[in-house]
Amino acid sequence: MKWLLDFLKGTWLKHPLHPILVHVPMAMWPGALIFDLLSRGNIGGNAMVRLSFYAILFGLVVALLAVPAGLVDWTGIKKEKPAWKIGLYHMVLNLLAAVLFAINLGLRVQDFRDARTVSAAPLTLSILGTALVIGSAYLGGRMTYEYGISIARMSREKWRKIAEAGGANVPEE
Amino acid sequence: MLKDFLEGKPLQHPIHPLLIHFPIGLFILSFILDLISLAFPSAPNLVRDAFYAMLLGIITAVIAAVPGLVDYTDIRSDHPAKRTATAHLTLNLIVVALYGINLGVRSSTLDELKTPIAPLVLSLIGIVLLSASSYLGGRLIYDEGIAVGRHKRRTPTPEDTLHFSTANTAREGDVLFVPVPGAERLGNEETLRAEINGQVMTIAKIDNRVFAIQEFCTHRFGPLSEGTFHGFDVQCPWHKSRFDVRTGKVTNGPAKVDLKTFRVETRDGKICVGVPCTTEKS
Numbered sequence: 001m002k003w004l005l006d007f008l009k010g011t012w013l014k015h016p017l018h019p020i021l022v023h024v025p026m027a028m029w030p031g032a033l034i035f036d037l038l039s040r041g042n043i044g045g046n047a048m049v050r051l052s053f054y055a056i057l058f059g060l061v062v063a064l065l066a067v068p069a070g071l072v073d074w075t076g077i078k079k080e081k082p083a084w085k086i087g088l089y090h091m092v093l094n095l096l097a098a099v100l101f102a103i104n105l106g107l108r109v110q111d112f113r114d115a116r117t118v119s120a121a122p123l124t125l126s127i128l129g130t131a132l133v134i135g136s137a138y139l140g141g142r143m144t145y146e147y148g149i150s151i152a153r154m155s156r157e158k159w160r161k162i163a164e165a166g167g168a169n170v171p172e173e
Numbered sequence: 174m175l176k177d178f179l180e181g182k183p184l185q186h187p188i189h190p191l192l193i194h195f196p197i198g199l200f201i202l203s204f205i206l207d208l209i210s211l212a213f214p215s216a217p218n219l220v221r222d223a224f225y226a227m228l229l230g231i232i233t234a235v236i237a238a239v240p241g242l243v244d245y246t247d248i249r250s251d252h253p254a255k256r257t258a259t260a261h262l263t264l265n266l267i268v269v270a271l272y273g274i275n276l277g278v279r280s281s282t283l284d285e286l287k288t289p290i291a292p293l294v295l296s297l298i299g300i301v302l303l304s305a306s307s308y309l310g311g312r313l314i315y316d317e318g319i320a321v322g323r324h325k326r327r328t329p330t331p332e333d334t335l336h337f338s339t340a341n342t343a344r345e346g347d348v349l350f351v352p353v354p355g356a357e358r359l360g361n362e363e364t365l366r367a368e369i370n371g372q373v374m375t376i377a378k379i380d381n382r383v384f385a386i387q388e389f390c391t392h393r394f395g396p397l398s399e400g401t402f403h404g405f406d407v408q409c410p411w412h413k414s415r416f417d418v419r420t421g422k423v424t425n426g427p428a429k430v431d432l433k434t435f436r437v438e439t440r441d442g443k444i445c446v447g448v449p450c451t452t453e454k455s
Contacts, residue, residue: 013308014312014316015308015311015312015315015316016311016315019311019315020307020311022194023193023194023197023198023307024197024198024201026194026198027194027195027196027197027198027199027202028198028202030195031195031198031199031202031229034229044225046218047218047221047222047225048225050218050222051222051225051226054202054205054206054222055202055226058201058202058205059198137191137194138186141186141187141190141191142185142186144314144321145185145186145187145320145321145322145323145324146185146186146322146324146325147412147413148318148321148322148395148410148411148412148413150315151314151315151318151321151393151395151411151412152315152316152318152393152394152395152411153315153393154315154316155315155316155317156393156394158316159389159393159394159395160394162253162389162394163387163388163389163394165371166368166371166372166373166387166388166389167371167372167373167387167433168373168387168388168389168391168394168432168433169387169391169421169430169431169432169433170389170391170394170430171391171392171428171429171430
């Protein structure tokens with residue numbers, strides 16, 4: 001089990017895994033909305049409808065991979081910390097966004113190869129899903145940049161040596 | 174003002190790491206569409222789709238470069254991360270140039286059923302370099318703490334570390350008092366990062382008084398010279414440990430060990446910082 005946890009934490013990579021994987025859904029879903037809007041503006045035609053479909057699909061596949069890695073990072077946060085609650089909201093919003101895009105994809109399967117424009121229902125789902133994923137990604141970014149989640153987790157010993165060399169008081173190992 | 178905006182201070186989140194999701198995702202999507210076109214040549218238009226994904230990737234990459242450059246200039250020039258950041262920047266420029274060429278090569282083959290070999294190879298090289306560069310970018314955040322907690326800082330962060338020699342300085346018992354000329358010019362809540370006789374320290378002005386404390390937080394050793402001030406407390410930019418700059422005592426966790434502090438005194442009209450004669454640790 002430990003190897004799996006280490007894999008999901010990104011220890012092997014010396015870089016947390018979840019923030020790497022999330023690039024894909026985070027780019028693909030808003031990207032799909034842009035392709036949808038272009039198709040509605042009669043730009044690109046069926047190419048945009050197809051691109052949108054592929055983008056949503058690619059985003060979903062990688063989002064599924066990002067879930068276990070994110071869960072492992074989240075369980076590493078102490079429950080009384082503010083970041084734990086933000087992580088919970090982040091997770092719920094992500095699940096909602098993923099479900100919306102899964103439904104969205106289902107609505108497109110039939111006609112994405114020929115349609116010249118995206119119809120109203122999937123477009124609405126793209127708008128909602130994109131809004132959710134942007135909100136959620138912002139919370140995820142706050143966990144990193146405001147609360148320091150995963151910061152210096154793997155470089156701690158390196159920084160300890162630098163601090164010791166600079167004459168600093170350091171805690172015992 | 175523009176710099177603050179590009180650093181993401183109004184958003185309380187750096188801008189560059191938020192924009193780069195798009196080029197990374199779109200370049201990969203473009204490559205996957207290439208591969209699908211090879212596997213299923215009967216599916217029409219994939220080559221054209223890969224072209225559009227790449228075009229949008231280049232556009233978003235160029236947009237992301239602007240706040241990225243600002244983040245780069247923000248890194249202290251003698252920070253160990255500066256070299257990583259230079260490599261990250263150089264690789265990214267190469268990647269975008271390669272994709273520019275790639276796009277040009279493709280533009281005449283949009284109606285093909287399979288992506289031709291030349292642009293395919295360019296895309297493969299692009300993905301490899303992009304992955305390496307993104308990995309370095311991630312390490313800048315997660316290992317080096319670049320841009321972490323930066324949005325909370327109201328004053329500029331130190332541009333480099335000042336080094337002072339202890340030769341010809343007044344000795345008082347076991348303490349050497351070294352003049353620090355920059356300290357006079359500090360504004361409120363501004364900091365210097367200084368190294369005196371092997372001691373790396375943050376020199377800060379609060380409430381018109383100058384204090385000197387060890388540079389490194391005692392939790393995960395974050396840079397206190399880039400921290401924020403709350404009354405006489407300094408807060409680490411990484412995990413919000415707080416210390417009283419007057420005593421070095423922890424006032425809020427996660428840190429548990431107090432900071433080393435240094436005496437600051439005015440001698441002959443100069444602000445001097447007292448460091449131990451020997452660099453033995455207390």
